[in-house]
Amino acid sequence: MKIIISENQLGLIRRISEIEMLMGPTMDEVYEYLQGSDPSPLEKRLYGPFESTVVMKLANQLANKTRLIGDEKVTLRNQLQRYITNEYYTKIRDYFMSRLNRNISEQMPVVDMLSSIPETGQEVTGMVGSYSTPCEVSKTSSEMVLELFGKARGLSGQPSQTDSKIQNWVTRISKSIAGAGITDDFRKVMSEIKTAQELGSVLNAYNKKFGRKLYDDLKSEYTISWDTVRSYVKKFDKAVNLGWCKKFKQVTSMG
Secondary structure (H helix, E strand, O other): OOOOOOHHHHHHHHOHHHHHHHHHHHHHHHHHHHHOOOOOOOOHHHHHHHHHHHHHHHHHHHHHOOOOOHHHHHHHHHHHHHHHHHHOHHHHHHHHHHHHHHHHHHOOOHHHHHHOOHHHOOOEOOOOOOEOOOEEEEOOHHHHHHHHHHHHHOOOOOOOOOOHHHHHHHHHHHHHOOOOOOOOHHHHHHHHOOOHHHHHHHHHHHHHHHOOOHHHHHHOOOOOOHHHHHHHHHHHHHHHOOOOEEEEOOOOOOO
C-alpha cells in the first residue's frame, strides 16, 4: 500500500530532531523568564503558563524558520503545538517539578517557601507561624490581569502615548493578536516593557488608537490562557499594589 505524506506532515517530520535539540534551552529560557527577578522556584499553579509558553515558543520559532506563509504556516504551527504537547508532556512536567524540588531543598528558607505559595490560603507576615487573615477565595488570573491593567492605566508619571517606543509596542501587540492565533511577539513586548507606567501608557494608547481595551481583545483569543498572560505581567504587581486574595475568611472571636 502506498502511503502519501502531505507537505505539512513532511514539514513536521523534518523538525522533530530540532524540537529535541531546542527543548532543553527553551524550557530553561521560559522558566527563567517567568521567574523574573525572583530566584524562588515557580509556584505549582504556574505550571500551566510554563507548559503553554514552552509549547507556543517552540512552535512559533520553528514555523517562523520556514518559508511558509498564511494558512500553510498557521497549519504547520498548530501541528507543531499539538505534537509538542502530546509527545513532550512528561518531559516538560518532569523538568518543572525537578526545578521546584531542587530549589526548595537547596535554596529556599522556610518563610520564602511559604510566601511563594498563595494557594495555601495563608500570607506569611515575617515569622513562621505568624499569619494574616486566611484567604477564602483567590482572584482568578483574568481578574488579576483586569485589575492590574486598570490600575496601570491610572498611574501618574506615564510616558507620552505618542512616544515612538510606546507606539511601536502598541502596533506590535495589535499585529500579534490580529491573525489566527497570538504570536510570540506579544510575550516579547511584555518582556520589553519595564515599568508599570510604560504598561499604563501602552494600554491607554491602545484604547485610544483602536477604540477598545486590550483586555477585551485578549478575551477573544483562544490560543493563549489567562494564566499565561498573567505570568507575563505579574512583575508589575508591586508597583500597582495588586493583591491575589478576592475574599478573606471571617475570623470570629473565641472569647
